[in-house]
Amino acid sequence: MLHNSRTAIFPMFLSCLILLSRLKRSHLAGDLISKRRMFFSWSFANISFFQPHAFLMIGIPGLEAIHGWISILFSSMYTVALTGNCLILLALRRTPSLHQPMYYFLSMLALTDVGLTLATMPTTLAVLSFDHRLIGFDTCLVQMFFLHFFSVVESSVLLAMSFDRFVAISNPLRYASILTNNVIIRIGLATVTRATVSLFPLPFLLKRLNFCPGKILLSHSFCFHADVMKQACADITVNIIYGLYVVLSTVGFDSLLIVLSYTLILHTVMSLASPRERIRALNTCVSHILAVLVFFIPVIGVSMIHRFGRHLTPIVQALVAYVYLVVPPVLNPVIYSVKSKPIREAMLRVLREKRKG
Numbered sequence: 001m002l003h004n005s006r007t008a009i010f011p012m013f014l015s016c017l018i019l020l021s022r023l024k025r026s027h028l029a030g031d032l033i034s035k036r037r038m039f040f041s042w043s044f045a046n047i048s049f050f051q052p053h054a055f056l057m058i059g060i061p062g063l064e065a066i067h068g069w070i071s072i073l074f075s076s077m078y079t080v081a082l083t084g085n086c087l088i089l090l091a092l093r094r095t096p097s098l099h100q101p102m103y104y105f106l107s108m109l110a111l112t113d114v115g116l117t118l119a120t121m122p123t124t125l126a127v128l129s130f131d132h133r134l135i136g137f138d139t140c141l142v143q144m145f146f147l148h149f150f151s152v153v154e155s156s157v158l159l160a161m162s163f164d165r166f167v168a169i170s171n172p173l174r175y176a177s178i179l180t181n182n183v184i185i186r187i188g189l190a191t192v193t194r195a196t197v198s199l200f201p202l203p204f205l206l207k208r209l210n211f212c213p214g215k216i217l218l219s220h221s222f223c224f225h226a227d228v229m230k231q232a233c234a235d236i237t238v239n240i241i242y243g244l245y246v247v248l249s250t251v252g253f254d255s256l257l258i259v260l261s262y263t264l265i266l267h268t269v270m271s272l273a274s275p276r277e278r279i280r281a282l283n284t285c286v287s288h289i290l291a292v293l294v295f296f297i298p299v300i301g302v303s304m305i306h307r308f309g310r311h312l313t314p315i316v317q318a319l320v321a322y323v324y325l326v327v328p329p330v331l332n333p334v335i336y337s338v339k340s341k342p343i344r345e346a347m348l349r350v351l352r353e354k355r356k357g
Contacts, residue, residue, distance in 0.1 A: 049210050054134045055231070057221045059127045060322075061314035071128035077330050078125070081117045084333025085110040091346035098346060101179035102168070105161045106336060106343070108188060109291070112157055113329035116150040119143060120222045120325050127221040135223065141203040144223040147325070148202070149195050151299070152250045154328070156191035158292050159254040162261040165285050170268045198246050205242060210234040219314065220321050224302075247303055255296055262289075287339040294331050298324035 059067050088110040092098050123143065126132040135143070168175050202225055209232040219227050229239045262285070269281045302324045305317050337344045 050213055051207075051209075051211050052137055052213070052216045052231075054136050054216070055140050055223070055228070056217045057123060057127050057133045057135055058218065058318075059124075059221055060318050063315070067128045067131070071125060074124060074128060074326070077326055078117055078121050081326070081329035081333075082114060084337070085113045085117075085329060087347050087350060088333055088336065088343065089114075091343065091350045094350060095342075095346040098342060101175070101184055102161075102164055103343075104184050105157060105164055108157045108191075109154065109161070109332060112150050112154045113332055115146070116154065116325065117329045119146045119150055123223075124221045140223040140228060141206060144206075144225055144228060145199055145203055147222060148199050148225060148246075152195040152198060152246075153191050154295060155251045155254045155299075156194060158288070158295060159257055159261075160187050160191065161288050162258045162292070165288055166261045166265055166268075168284065169265050169281050194250070198250055201242065202246070205239050206232075209236065209239070219317060222321075222325070224321070251296070251299055251303075258292060287336050290335045290339070291328075291332055294335070295328045298327065 060070060063070065089107055092103050092107045092110075120143075123135060164179060167178050171178070206225075206228055209229070211231055212233040215231045215233070218224075218231070225239075225243055229236045229243070232239075265281075265285065269278050272278050272281065298320065301320045305312060305320055337347055
């Protein structure tokens with residue numbers, strides 16, 4: 001009887017061990033499956049947000065075969081821009097008779113053109129001369145900030161220059177008392193502050209976006225905000241609205257005030273009795289009017305193309321962008337040296353001193 005009970009217990013004990021081992025294996029398997037699922041969820045979380053290490057820039061689409069010759073042209077233009085604007089700054093500094101409000105604003109314009117030239121020159125010449133087309137993501141954001149920063153500052157300086165012309169023509173006797181050195185310094189600080197505050201959020205609004213791994217080709221040899229944000233695979237509504245706000249509140253607002261100031265200037269000029277006095281008053285505004293046209297026409301063209309010009313060929317978009325960024329720094333020194341005799345004589349004096357030295 002005892003022997004039969006022992007023989008009955010042994011199979012039961014063996015089956016219990018087998019069951020426990022199966023339960024342990026199923027528990028381990030479930031644990032492995034859960035860990036594997038957790039690993040895949042972590043992996044998905046890691047690749048669900050993507051930012052490229054670099055963007056790929058292009059030169060002038062369709063003209064890649066002659067990029068070497070085009071680079072010579074651009075090198076010449078950059079040289080003229082830097083030389084002309086630095087020469088204006090040096091001439092204004094060394095000529096005490098030009099230490100007046102009008103020429104202080106001109107020095108701000110020349111300094112801004114130097115900054116705008118240096119912001120785009122390295123990448124443009126790298127693409128056109130050496131076919132070096134990669135630009136790091138963070139480097140692209142830095143270039144984008146300074147490119148738009150100097151554009152907004154130039155718009156503000158042109159507005160300040162229009163105010164200067166309005167005061168000089170409408171109230172010449174109080175010109176020096178209104179535009180004192182302290183007022184000019186405050187205007188300069190205000191232009192820099194406005195540009196910084198307006199554009200500071202742009203890089204961070206781009207940093208939050210999720211980009212597509214295979215979408216890294218830019219439309220230019222430099223980084224525009226409108227161009228970079230189009231590479232994202234996320235919702236860019238906030239970027240579009242804020243970008244439009246920046247354009248309207250800076251360049252758009254400045255252009256309206258410049259038009260208003262010249263409307264008031266024309267009203268004042270037409271009230272002058274002598275036609276000779278009218279011509280003389282308007283002649284003092286010619287250089288500024290040309291500088292305004294040289295800057296604002298390409299700005300409007302670039303803004304319209306990036307928002308409504310998708311049907312245009314890439315070469316047209318590229319050329320308009322180059323006109324916007326390269327031509328004003330080149331032409332502004334030419335305009336003021338040709339139309340302003342004091343500036344021209346001061347620049348020639350500096351060149352003669354350099355030759356003697």
